[in-house]
Amino acid sequence: MAIEDERFFSHNGVDWKRTIGATLNMFTSNDTYGGSTITQQVIRNMTQDNQPTVNRKVREIFRALEFEKHYTKTDILEMYLNLIYLGKSCYGVQTAAEYYFGKDLSELSVAECASLIAITNNPSLYGPMSNITITREDGSTVTPRELNKERQERILDKMTKIKDPETGEPFLTEEEAQAAKDEVLQFTDGSTSAEDLVEQATGGTQINNWFVDEVIRDVSSDLAEELKITEDEALLRVYNGGYNIYTTMDPEIQDIAEEVYGDRSNLNVTSRNGQQLQSGITIIDPSTGNIVAMVGAVGEKEGNLLTNYARLPRQVGSSMKPLTAYAPALDEGAITPATVFDNYPVQLLNGNPWPKNSPNTYTGRTILSTGIAKSINTIAIQALQSVGVADAFAFATEKLNLNLVAEDMNLSSLGLGGLTYGLTTEEMAAAYAAFANNGVYNSPRTYVRVTKTDSTTGEETVILENEAESHVAMKETTAYLMTKMLKGAVTSGTATSANFGGMTIAGKTGTTSDNYDRYFVGYTPYYCAAVWTGYKSNEKISYSGNPAITMWKKVMQKIHEELPNKDFDKPSTGLETIQVCLDSGLRPSDACSQDVRGSRIVSVEVAAGTGPKETCSMHVLRDYCTEGKCLAGEFCPAESVVQKAFLDYQRTDYGSGISAEDDPYLIANMEKAAESGCPVHTQAAEEPENPDAATDPNDPNYIPPTDDSTGEGTEPEEPTEPDATEPSGGGDWWSDFWANEP
Incomplete structure (x- = not known):
């Protein structure tokens, strides 16, 4: 009060004398006289409304x-x-006491208290740890520590003149003030402030686990909002308020995750620039939304409230596709698991075919479940186009609470995962948990409630209630069908290495195009976990396989050791199994079973009533030479010709190097190849004069040929190999016959 607001106990929030004085100073350019009372400073700190304007x-x-x-x-x-x-990130006198003097506030002397208050006017100028040098008007220089001492002594002098409102006596006598001035201040180097704060909060120099750190952050944030105070003040209340915090942590699961992540050998990869590969994991109970475990980095934890990669937004790659392409399109009825798209570039982008797959190959006509399991980019883009970017964005942000921005409302971001800012493992785990929870989304949480116990009565008063927000994000059938297709990614797709112990698993991998980030979100009927791996500063990841799956499996396998395998819940109604053509996605025709590659008819489970109504017309029948493996030509014998079906489908020609694996089975390509004829049957085979007669001279029914001039029979000559210098089939009819035998 002596230096900041000497009439604090007598004014009603505004010191009109100081306010008028400060106003005059504005016009005289004399800014040494501030007009704000302690009350006004509290309001300014709480509201952060500090613009230098008259209106403010x-x-x-x-x-x-x-x-x-x-x-x-x-x-x-x-x-x-x-x-x-x-100064030095110190908010409040307790933190400053720990930082500057290494003591609890209650242990400070009058001299030390005055030194702390001296900082308030300008921490850069008066902070004893500030490293700047100040030049006075007379040219002399002074350090912030020296300025702090000067201001401290002014405060002590003022305390001999300002009276305590309770006693009516000055706060200090002249002798006490002089003794405080003479006291030599012993500043610490400030390195122990964080440790001391934790010691104060926990009663010992222990390091919190990763989950406790996040509970402290969450409670502080919610407390600040509830009480309309700053988060820094809320943090101090969490440490010192004697609160009871009921968390969602499962200690056994948290211990498992901490053990795996604490062992650097589980992900001992170093980049070219010497960075160690990092990772973060969030594990959620899908039925409640409760976060049961979270770890924010790999290696031994060396402090508290450190950077937590589990809650740091990073790129998620293709693990975005189920949330923003497939699920919204499936839920709206724009696609079904029977839908077939062309795995081929969709368009030209800046003159180049787009999108590209990884690897850069295209299979052609592909059913949806394969597109999901194999993480095919072109299929995801077409699924997104079927529902529309706007609806997909709304589904992701409103139904799954993903923190996307307007700049993400495009095909690349929503279809391939190239987001503006990225997402956290917490967001991703909560979104995928909706698939496991029959389409119901539960907001993730680290704590249930915060209470305070009355020391006299023992009664608990609820300070914060943190109820999980729950809503239906998608149809139950949508969630089931998505899970069924995501199971395919683990059994036969990009995530086969996630399998363990016969447990039923569904999930999706993610990789950014520059290979800076690797992702995996996987879930069982028990838990859903999302894992990110990458470097603190972006560098390409060199790793055999997907390191995110490695960490996911090491944690989840241990969690499930004592849990029996079971399948995901299946809706009792609303599903049906239908047959479709694997190339058109329509009801099969007879021709679909006669495809040259084999029958293309498959059974697919879909939401009841969503199956195709039209019959496949893509398959067309043509005569096919089994020996020449081509459309039958004019010289192909009847015994080599069968009816086979080919695809009547046209795709854009993007030039050399861009083709689909099923191009050879397109009827247009087959007809073009047939223009040069069958490669085996190049000419008509000559038939004997008596086609019914035996042709083997040793056959009892053999009739020798008749001589043209006499009509008498002649002995047949031994068949010989045609001369290498003569065309094959030259000579008499006998040679022609053998030369043209199929």
């Missing part, structure tokens, strides 16, 4: 007058001392 000052005056109607002077002074910024 007027708002602050009215707020201060109203504020003092609701809080006592003692309450306001306590808020002030807990909120003021004292």
Whole structure:
């Protein structure tokens, strides 16, 4: 009060004398006289409304007058001392005492207290740890520590003149003030502030596990919102308020995750620039939304409230596709598991075919389940186009609570996962958990409630209630069918290495095009876990396989060791199994079973009533030479010709190097190849004069040929190999016959 607000106990929130003086200073360019009271400073710190304008000052005056109607002077002074910024990231006098003197606030001397308050005017100028050098008007230089000492002594002098409102006596006598001036201040180097804060909160120099860190962050954030205070003040209340916090953590699962992530050998990869590969994991109970475990980095945890990669937004790659392409399109009825798209570039982008797959190959006509299992980019883009970017964006942000921005409303972001800012493993785990939870989304949470126990009565008062928000995100059949197709990714797709112990698993991998980020979100009937791996600063990941799957499996396998395998819930109604053509996705025709590659008719489970109504017309029948493996030509013998079906389908020609694996089975390509004829049957075979007669001279029914001139029979000559210099089939009819035998 001596230096900041000497009439604090007598004014009603605004010191009109100081306010008028400060206003005059504005016009005289003399800014050494501030007009804000302690009450006004508290309001400024709480609202962060600190623009240097007259309008702001007027708002602050009215707020201060109203504020003092609701809080006592003692309450306001306590808020002030807990909120003021004292440099070096110190908010509040307790933190500053720990930082600058390595002591608890209660242990500080008058001299040390005055030194701390001296900082408030300008932490850069008066902070004893500030490293700048100040040049005075006379040219002399001074350090911030020296300025702090000067201001400290002014404060001590003022305390001999300002009277305590309770006793009517000055706060200090002249002798006490002089003794404080003479005291040599021993500053620490500030390195122990974080450790001391944890010691104060926990009663010992222990390091929290990753989950506890996040509970502290979440409770502080919610407490700040509930009480309309800053998060820094809320954090101090969490540490010092004696609260009971009921968390969602499962200690056994958290211990398993901490053990796996704490062992660097489980992901011992170093980049070219010496960075160690990092990872974060969030594990959720899909039925409740409760986060049961979370770990934010690989290696031994060396402090508290550190960077947590589980909650740091990073790129998710193709693991985005089920959330923003497949699920919204399936839920809206734009596609079904029987839908077939062309695995081929959709368009030209900047002159290049787009999108590309990884690897850069195209299979042609592909059913949806294969597109999901194999993470085919072209299929995801077409699924997204079928529902529309706007509807898909709304589904992801409103139904699954994904923190996307307007810039993400495009094909590349929603279809391939190239987001503006990325997502956290917490967001991804919660979104995928909706698939496991029959389409119901539960907001993730680390704690259930915060209470405080009355020391006298023992009664608990609820300070915060953190109920999980729950809503239906998609149809139950949509969730089931998505899970069924995502199971395919684990059994036969890009995530086969995630399998363990016969447990039923569904999931999706993710890789960014530059290979900076690797992702895996996988779930069982028990838990859903999302894992990110990458480097702190972007570098390409060199790793055999997917490191995100490696960490996911090491954790989840241990969690499920004692759990029996079971399948995901299946809706009792609303599903049917239908037959479709694997190339058109329509009801099969007879021709579909006669495809040259074999029958293309498959059974697919879909939501009841969503199957195709039209019959496949893509398959067309043509005569096919089994020996020449081509459309039958004019010289192909009847015994080599069968009816086979080919695809009547046209696709854009993007030039050399861009083709689909089923191109050879397109009727247009087959007909073009047939223009040069059958490669085996190049000419008509000559038939004997008596086609019914035996041709083997040793056959009893053999009739020798008749001589043209005499009509008498002649002995046949021994058949010989045609001369290498003569065309094959030259000579007599006998040679022609053998030369043209199929």
